[in-house]
Amino acid sequence: MSLEIPDGLGDLLRDFTVAVLRDRPNDLYDFAVDYFSKVKETRKPKSIPMYVIVDEDDEGAGEPDKEQFKPKTRKYNRYARRQSVSAERYDPEADDDDEDKVIYPKTDEQRERLTEAVCGILLFRCLEPEQMQDVIDAMFEKAVKPGEYVIHQGDDGDNFYVIDHGLYDVLVNVNDQEKKIHRFDNRGSFGELALMYNMPRSASIVAVSDGVLWAMDRNSFRRIILRSAFKKRKMYEELLENVTMLKSLEPYERMNLADALVTRNFSDGETIIAQGDEADGMYFVESGMIRVTINHPEGGEEEVGRHGAGKYFGELALIENKPRSANVYAIGKVKVAFLERDSFERLLGPCLDIMKRNSEIYKNYTESS
Known part of the structure; x- marks a missing residue:
């Protein structure tokens, strides 16, 4: 099929760019939210090109x-x-x-x-x-x-x-x-x-x-x-549609989330995240298997789970603003979709309650270990 560019998209993007260049905001995301909120309220054409x-x-x-x-x-x-x-x-x-x-x-x-x-x-x-x-x-x-x-x-x-x-x-x-x-x-x-x-x-x-x-x-x-951007979005949209947690997102929210994901590849045994590290984002498994372990104070690690395509991890540290609470290793070749912290906070607001409920699994396990 052919890509149809919505009427007015070019003008909208150009207006926003001029506003950014004129005002030079410190936080582009906050500025964008405020800018488009005002545009939605007024629905008036701009006075300058x-x-x-x-x-x-x-x-x-x-x-x-x-x-x-x-x-x-x-x-x-x-x-x-x-x-x-x-x-x-x-x-x-x-x-x-x-x-x-x-x-x-x-x-x-x-x-x-x-x-x-x-x-x-x-x-x-x-x-x-x-x-x-x-x-x-x-x-x-x-x-x-x-x-x-x-x-x-x-x-x-x-x-x-x-x-x-x-x-x-x-x-x-x-x-x-x-x-x-x-x-x-x-x-x-x-x-x-x-x-x-x-x-x-x-x-x-x-x-x-x-x-x-x-x-x-x-x-x-x-x-x-x-072509690459189109294939990437289509692939990630299909991946996200199978993530139960994201069922609460509207289609356009999933589309925005798909656009924000970046593919990362790991080889067998490679550490994807390490317990105690600062959280920089969360991950969705595209293909392959991952192994999750927890460090014990007296030494050694205990495996707490394995997961495959469609599963996600790394969100707990972002939700609670704490260091990583577990290790995650690749089993064989693993491809994941990575969502950086800023995009997580901006795009996954509707899913935070579900994430917080799921995070209790980690807490309960840790307390009982």
Whole structure:
């Protein structure tokens, strides 16, 4: 099936991004809750256009012809309000065609620099190792000079960009004047929204210094990133549907939870969590078996259970804000879905009562041991 982008989603995302860039909140999650609560209450259109940019707000894709990357000199209204974009729909369930894969040869030094540049980008965190290799293969190097426009506001998206090094200003047209609203300083990425939502560029990106970017064309971006995100969400939604504790969640809450999960792999005998450690999140077993043990004060460990796919663990320390109360080890190869602490607190509120009741099992066992 084809992905249908809801009407108004692009505008909503752009408005929120401008608000974040303007107010620069210390806590993005609290700010988002307050912002969208106000939007829901007023339901009024904004008095100024919404712009999107920054690490996750501008997009691009296109054929990797080097001619496309020459500075543009033609005259046109780059800052016109959004126009309709006639772009092909992408079907994330369609089979990948190996012939569509793009590979740019790279030296060992280039691959090392690119790997370092992409390792901290949130957009790539759901990718498996082989998919990350596809990302590295599909990206090509682009040098820029001071004053060169990488992206023009109002243009169709052509490429997604990752910064290797250099300074880049984000400019939006306000009352026919370009205003700087952000600066990338030797790190970050931009250009994905236009590719994901088939919308024109919502801001301009101009190089302030000599720099180097890594670019990925539209087709590669969709084939690797969008398809991976779709498959990840579908897989996690199916996993979460079988977790009894989560039956109290609404479908959209489970969807948000699925988007927040990150896959982690463990080998036989490897420690997943250790008793006494600080809790950083909770886990859902995707595949394989885990072994749970408790340390005795006089020494040694006692096994208290084994669990397979669909089970969860690690929530007790988060609920009670205490160190881990048990050890968990992998039996054979184990794949788990990890939910970090902040996401746990934000997304699993409706399930806390059930979790607290289940936590009594651990307490009762400990007291009777």
